[in-house]
Amino acid sequence: MELIEDIDRIGGPFPKAVVTIGNFDGVHKGHQSLFHQVIERAEEINGTSVVITFEPHPLRALGYGGPSLITRKDQKIELISAVGIDKLICIPFTKEFASITAADFIEKFLIEKIGMHTIIVGPDYTFGKNRKGDIFFLKKQADIKDFELIVPDWIRDSEKGKERISSTRIRELVMEGKVHETPKFLGRYYQIRGKVVKGRERGGSQLGFPTANIKLHDELCPKMGVYAVMVECVAGKFKGVANIGYSPTFDDHIFTIEVHILDFSEDIYNTRIRVNMIRRLRDEKKFSGIDELSNQIKTDIEKARTILLRF
C-alpha cells in the first residue's frame, strides 16, 4: 500500500480508481467490509483500490471537539494497510478543505486528481461543504459524470444481528468497560497503546506485583477497573492483568494505567507497549492494607489465566 499524505502529490489519476471515503475511526467491521468491496471491484475491472480518509477528524478540524478517537492516525494507517488496499490518501482536513462544494469535490478532486471510476460508500455518507453531498446527490452526479456508484447495505454484528456496526457504539462499550463485546464490532480486541514510564516503584517492592505504567497515546480510555489483557511489547506477546484508576488503597490519588505482565521480569522502560483489552474483571477497591490488595491481585491473576487460556 502507498500512503499519500500530501494532496499536491497524489500521483494520480490512477487507472480506474475504485474509491471509498470516510473518517473510518476504529477501522471496524463495517469499514473493513467497504474496503474488501473496494478491493474486489478493483480486481474485477483491473483498477486501483483507493481509500480516502481525513486527519484530524473533520469535526475537530472545524472546532467542534469531536469524539475521542478509537484509533489514532498511526493505528488507523496500520489497520487499513493490513487489508491490502493499493493507495491510502490521508487528507489533512482543514477549514479550507471543508469549504469545497460537493460538486467541485467530485469533479476536481475525485475525477480529475484520483481518476475515480467507481465510488463505494455506506448509505449515510455525506460530504462536501455543509454536507450537501449525500447519496441522492451522488446518484445524480454519477449519471451526469458517468461514474459508478455502489451503496452496500449496513453490515450487522452477526448474520441475524440487528445492531449496526458503529464507531459510537464501540466507544460506548469501551467506556462502559464491556471490552469483551468489542470484537464482534471491531473484528479484533480493543487495544490501547502507549509508552512504559517510571511509576511509583511500589508494585514490585511492596506488593510483589511489579507493573509497567503506561503513558497513554490514545484518546479513548476504558472504564476504570481491573482487566485481563494480552500485552504486546518489545519482548514479545504476554498475558497480563491491568489496572486503570487511582489505586485508592494508597493516598496519592494519581490516575494510572498499569499492567502486571505474567511470568515476566525484563526491563521495558521507555519502550512502546500495546495492550489488548480482553475482559474486565472488577472495579478498583480501597483495601485495608497491602496484604489484602496483594491477595486480591493473586485472585485476579488466577482468573485472568483461565480467561486467557486460549491465547
Ligand code: RBF
Ligand atoms: N490498587 C488499589 O488501590 N485497589 C485495587 O483494587 C487495585 N487492583 C489492582 C489490580 C491489579 C491486577 C493491579 C496490577 C494493580 C491493582 N491496583 C489496585 C494498583 C496497585 O495499587 C498498584 O499497582 C501499586 O500501588 C503500584 O503503583
Ligand code: MG
Ligand atoms: Mg508500576
